[in-house]
Amino acid sequence: MAKRVDATNVTAYYGGFKAIEDINLTVEPKTVTALIGPSGCGKSTFLRSINRMHEVLPGARVEGSLTIDGQNIYDRDVDVTAVRRTIGMVFQRPNPFPTMSIFDNVVAGLRLNGVKRKSVLAETAEKALRSANLWDEVKDRLAKPGAGLSGGQQQRLCIARTIAVEPQVVLMDEPCSALDPISTLAIEDLMFQLKDKFTIIIVTHNMQQAARVSDRTAFFSIEKTGDPGRLIEYDNTQKIFSNPAQKKTEDYITGRFG
Amino acid sequence: MGETPQRSAHAGTGGNPVTEGHERPAGASARVAEAPLRTRTPDENGMGGGGALPRAKAFGAERAFRALALAAGTAVLVIIAAIAVFLIAKAVPALRANTENFWTYEGWSPNDSQPKFGIGTLAFGTVLTAALALLVAVPVALGIALYLSHYAPRRVGTTLGFLIDLLAAVPSVVFGLWGRDVFVNPVRDFSAWLNEYFGWIPLFGGDGPFGRSIMLGSLVLAIMVLPIITSLSREVFLQTPTMNEEAALALGATRWEMLRTAVLPYGKPGIIAAVMLGLGRALGETIALAMTLGITFGISFNLIQNGGNTIAANIANAFGEANANGRGALIASGLVLFAITLIVNITARAIIYRRREFTESAA
Numbered sequence: 001m002a003k004r005v006d007a008t009n010v011t012a013y014y015g016g017f018k019a020i021e022d023i024n025l026t027v028e029p030k031t032v033t034a035l036i037g038p039s040g041c042g043k044s045t046f047l048r049s050i051n052r053m054h055e056v057l058p059g060a061r062v063e064g065s066l067t068i069d070g071q072n073i074y075d076r077d078v079d080v081t082a083v084r085r086t087i088g089m090v091f092q093r094p095n096p097f098p099t100m101s102i103f104d105n106v107v108a109g110l111r112l113n114g115v116k117r118k119s120v121l122a123e124t125a126e127k128a129l130r131s132a133n134l135w136d137e138v139k140d141r142l143a144k145p146g147a148g149l150s151g152g153q154q155q156r157l158c159i160a161r162t163i164a165v166e167p168q169v170v171l172m173d174e175p176c177s178a179l180d181p182i183s184t185l186a187i188e189d190l191m192f193q194l195k196d197k198f199t200i201i202i203v204t205h206n207m208q209q210a211a212r213v214s215d216r217t218a219f220f221s222i223e224k225t226g227d228p229g230r231l232i233e234y235d236n237t238q239k240i241f242s243n244p245a246q247k248k249t250e251d252y253i254t255g256r257f258g
Numbered sequence: 259m260g261e262t263p264q265r266s267a268h269a270g271t272g273g274n275p276v277t278e279g280h281e282r283p284a285g286a287s288a289r290v291a292e293a294p295l296r297t298r299t300p301d302e303n304g305m306g307g308g309g310a311l312p313r314a315k316a317f318g319a320e321r322a323f324r325a326l327a328l329a330a331g332t333a334v335l336v337i338i339a340a341i342a343v344f345l346i347a348k349a350v351p352a353l354r355a356n357t358e359n360f361w362t363y364e365g366w367s368p369n370d371s372q373p374k375f376g377i378g379t380l381a382f383g384t385v386l387t388a389a390l391a392l393l394v395a396v397p398v399a400l401g402i403a404l405y406l407s408h409y410a411p412r413r414v415g416t417t418l419g420f421l422i423d424l425l426a427a428v429p430s431v432v433f434g435l436w437g438r439d440v441f442v443n444p445v446r447d448f449s450a451w452l453n454e455y456f457g458w459i460p461l462f463g464g465d466g467p468f469g470r471s472i473m474l475g476s477l478v479l480a481i482m483v484l485p486i487i488t489s490l491s492r493e494v495f496l497q498t499p500t501m502n503e504e505a506a507l508a509l510g511a512t513r514w515e516m517l518r519t520a521v522l523p524y525g526k527p528g529i530i531a532a533v534m535l536g537l538g539r540a541l542g543e544t545i546a547l548a549m550t551l552g553i554t555f556g557i558s559f560n561l562i563q564n565g566g567n568t569i570a571a572n573i574a575n576a577f578g579e580a581n582a583n584g585r586g587a588l589i590a591s592g593l594v595l596f597a598i599t600l601i602v603n604i605t606a607r608a609i610i611y612r613r614r615e616f617t618e619s620a621a
Contacts, residue, residue: 082507088508095502
């Protein structure tokens with residue numbers, strides 16, 4: 001289920017602007033990896049490069065190689081949609097489809113894959129919602145609009161929608177930044193459970209969160225505005241937060257910079 | 259503003275500064291002038307926050323705007339009521355004089371001494387041409403709108419969008435002339451071809467002549483309603499939140515699947531509204547149809563033979579020679595057209611309203 005992600009010399013552009021440069025990083029299966037760093041350092045760009053969502057923006061492109069268990073997802077003959085099915089993504093703001101019910105939201109990915117059998121859909125929906133710790137809260141109102149849930153529930157709905165298609169890797173782009181502390185806690189608990197099955201990469205601005213949930217932490221930074229973001233340090237979370245090798249990392253996590 | 263005197267005028271008099279002094283936000287100079295007074299009232303802390311709250315203004319911009327808005331809203335109702343009363347008052351005598359059944363009689367001779375006229379054929383033609391026009395225009399318009407909003411490069415999209423809007427500004431009489439003198443030729447050839455190979459389908463049967471037919475009228479009408487539907491749908495599609503589009507893409511949707519999962523459902527109320535506006539124009543279109551249809555009175559689904567008529571086209575054609583009774587009859591037909599439009603609009607509203615639970619939270 002979970003796969004290793006290998007980035008080699010990943011450089012990403014927005015038109016003429018180089019957002020990240022030469023990122024080299026390996027993410028082990030069934031771990032939670034946190035990407036931290038100041039705003040504009042390219043951690044979200046890097047995250048979006050991993051499932052080829054970066055290139056959705058006009059003029060955006062990626063160079064270098066990114067492999068999932070040895071297969072380069074940027075190879076010419078690779079189907080983009082297959083990449084995105086293998087590598088799911090949860091966004092910063094909860095984004096359930098506003099026109100769909102809770103149930104339809106969860107199975108949206110399955111429907112895109114051509115699954116039509118009602119029993120399969122119902123079974124998968126329940127499984128995904130249970131995995132997202134949302135089932136008990138919504139089981140009586142599956143036909144209601146997904147947008148009617150609270151922010152935290154919507155985000156868990158989006159997680160359920162992402163894991164319903166059984167991806168290998170789950171990317172989370174500041175999944176808790178729009179949520180209250182209790183909902184945040186619920187999502188962090190969820191990450192602990194999910195890493196049994198998935199490789200999780202999370203971008204976060206909250207360093208306590210990175211320290212709490214992740215096994216490994218990557219620190220990104222930029223020299224100055226307009227420069228590309230680089231990977232400064234990548235190590236076990238424990239090490240990064242207690243005894244970082246780089247001065248810049250230490251400055252950032254102690255709040256002297258950023 | 260006579261009842262709200264300037265603070266500085268009050269400050270020196272020692273009148274009743276606490277209740278009256280806060281009508282307007284305190285200016286710096288006014289505050290300085292008031293300072294000696296404040297020391298005498300023990301409740302004041304000198305920060306300007308003490309004392310009673312200012313009274314609401316009896317007259318001000320707020321109320322004036324409200325009255326203006328209310329007047330404008332009322333005026334609409336009054337105008338509509340006045341039009342309705344006028345139309346009904348003119349129509350009723352003509353309807354009384356009618357010697358045939360207004361609903362079923364196939365023909366229009368209201369100027370005779372024994373007036374005979376029926377709305378059935380006209381209403382049928384109106385609905386048929388409008389429906390056919392939408393049938394042709396809506397898929398094309400949605401296709402163009404999706405292309406402009408999600409496929410075309412931005413510059414191409416903007417330019418094409420502008421051209422489409424320009425199409426909406428062409429006067430309908432120009433469309434009518436073009437349809438009658440130019441477009442009729444290919445339509446005639448196409449009709450003959452259809453008749454030859456598909457004549458066994460009643461829609462394309464008959465022995466001619468072809469050309470100035472329901473088909474020509476509907477196609478011209480379709481071109482006329484195309485811009486309004488395209489332009490509105492495009493706006494709606496552009497408003498789809500990026501995060502919903504990205505959600506679909508991140509689930510592994512292709513571009514078309516993304517449009518189907520995120521963009522089209524989100525835009526549905528807007529599409530319906532756009533189609534209804536187009537339908538409104540199609541139902542009411544007058545001169546283009548008066549010039550392109552064959553103008554006959556009869557109920558037939560044959561699309562290619564000369565013929566067809568609509569309520570609005572009939573009013574345009576017949577008004578010039580109508581006597582008092584004839585005008586009354588035309589006004590009665592106008593009322594029926596109004597009723598048809600009303601029913602269509604109410605239906606559309608009902609469709610949108612039924613889905614409100616899923617659309618209101620879309621913001």
